[in-house]
Amino acid sequence: MDTATPTGIDSLRINGERLWASLMELAQIGATPKGGVCRLTLTDLDKQGRDLVTGWAREAGMTVTIDRIGNGFMRRAGRNNALPPIVTGSHIDTQPTGGKFDGNYGVLAGIEVVRTLNDHGIATEAPIEVAFWTNEEGSRFVPVMMGSGVFAKAFTLEHAYAATDTEGKTVRDELARIGYIGEQEPGDHPIGAYFETHIEQGPVLEDNDVTIGVVQGVLGIRWFDCTVTGMEAHAGPTPMALRKDALQVATLLMQDVVASAHRHAPHGRGTVGMVQVFPNSRNVIPGRVKFSIDLRNATDALVDEMADEVKAYAAELSEEMGLPIHIELVSSYPAQGFNPGCVDAVAQAAHKLGYSSMPVVSGAGHDAVYMAQLAPAGMIFIPCKDGISHNEIEDAKPEHITAGCNVLLHAMLERAGV
Known part of the structure; x- marks a missing residue:
């Protein structure tokens, strides 16, 4: 029996100290x-992290399903388990010099939502699930966002399995070694809606002294490689x-x-992050320069317009200076807007809870990008x-x-029904 009525749901809050303690553990x-975390995907440390998180999920009464790329789905049953689950999640792998919050927060926030519902005896109409996705960071294996990408059929399981690290170890072998190759086919898992909670990874919210970023997309x-060819000569x-x-x-x-x-x-x-100068000698006029071009914007039309201007x-320049300039597209990621209903659920939750909020966009990729191709999705930034x-x-x-x-809790409840 529910101990909280629908009219009392508005007063529901998560246990912040418990969530913080879980993050620190x-x-x-x-x-x-230096106070950070190095937990590369599919290492022994990643196995320990996965074991800890799935252990917490089971303690909270959740069932755990692992698919063939190692994605984990931790499920709290609803009143109507025929409904597709309302899912939240992120990743627990880190960069080599990573922090405590990137990805980890999104997974443990989901666990805390379930713990809070358990504390108050609240049942939801649809099931609630918390997901962790394999190899979001791409630090050890490429491509990035591997688990969610395979789930969304952006690339094949076989392609992901064949990826190797610097020592030649494959994703398939390392998944098997740590015991996280499941039986479920990636993508054969329904999702009714998806929310991801994340640190902003940028300065906009802090600069505006705002607590919640309502992510629009x-x-x-x-990404381009540009090569300018001249002639090396004595300086x-x-x-x-x-x-x-x-x-x-x-x-x-x-x-x-x-x-x-x-x-x-x-x-x-617009960013130039990598430059190679040939022959890179103090007293030689550079004869060739290769550099990266990174262009981003909120819509594909705007990104393409930027690219066309740079190419023009x-x-x-090539005609004026008499030097060949070659620009090659090396990677392209489409802009992804989030579902208006999910965006509104986040905005309304922030408003209801009395938190300052503002619309923002994400300049970085997240697993939510692939989920948005499959189901209504939204993101919450802090x-x-x-x-x-x-x-x-x-x-x-x-x-x-x-x-x-807290915003995640209320956005998910709005979707899952109480």
């Missing part, structure tokens, strides 16, 4: 001297007017990459200190951790 598995991404005898300096031409194009983001504000992003400027993530000093305030989980 999980963070001890792979803890680093994830930016589209285009002393060669007059400036007679040089074919690939680096000077490349820097002009690099600046346009950044300028393209400013031209397409507020969600435009490259053609102008601030992280100085916007820093993928770093051992990654940090979040306990009150923000609690707030995000």
Whole structure:
């Protein structure tokens, strides 16, 4: 029997101290001297993390299903188990110099939602599930977001199984070694709606002094490799007017990459993160420069417009300077908007609970991107200190951790029915 009535649901809150303690306990598995976490996917430490989390789930009365790529689904039954479950989740693998919250928060927030419902004897109409996805980070194996990608049929199980780490170990063998190859075919698992709670991994919420980010979608991404070809020559005898300096031409194009983001504000992003200069000698004029171009925006049309502008400027530079410029697309990730109903559920929960909130977009990829292709999906962001993530000093305030989980609780209840 429910001990809380539907009219009393609005007063329901999670146990923030319990959630924080769970996060800190999980963070001890792979803890680093600088206060971070190194728990790479499919290592012995990853097995320990998976065992701890699934153990907590079973203690909370949940059943656990593992699929063939190692994704885990921890289920709390509903009154009508024929309904597709309302799912929340994230990942528990980390970067080599990762933090305590990236991914881990989204999984343990889901466990805390279930614990809270158990504490108050609240049954939901639809089942509730908490998922952890294999190899979201892509630190040890590529592609990134592997488990959710296989689940969503973005690539095949065989392709994922064949991926190797730097030592030549395969995903298939490492999954088997740690005992996390399940029997369920990835994707053969219904999802009624999906929510993911995450630290922002950026500075926008903190800069605006806002507690909850209502995520509208994830930016589209285009990655290019650009090569500018000039002629290496001696830095002393060669007059400036007679040089074919690939680096000077490349820097002009690099600046346009950044300028393209400013031209397409507020969600435009333009980054040059990798540069290779040949021959990279102090007294030689660079003869070839290869660099990366990372363009992002809220819609595919905007990202493509940015790319077209950069390519057009490259053609102008090439003609003006007389140096060949080659731009090659190496990767493309479509923009993904979230379901309006799920976005509204997050916004309404934040409002009902009295938390400040604002619409935001995610500049990073998340498992929710693939889930949004299969079911209604939404995300909840909370601030992280100085916007820093993928770093051992990654940090979040306990009150923000609690707030995000409270919003998750009420958004899921709105979808699951009580």
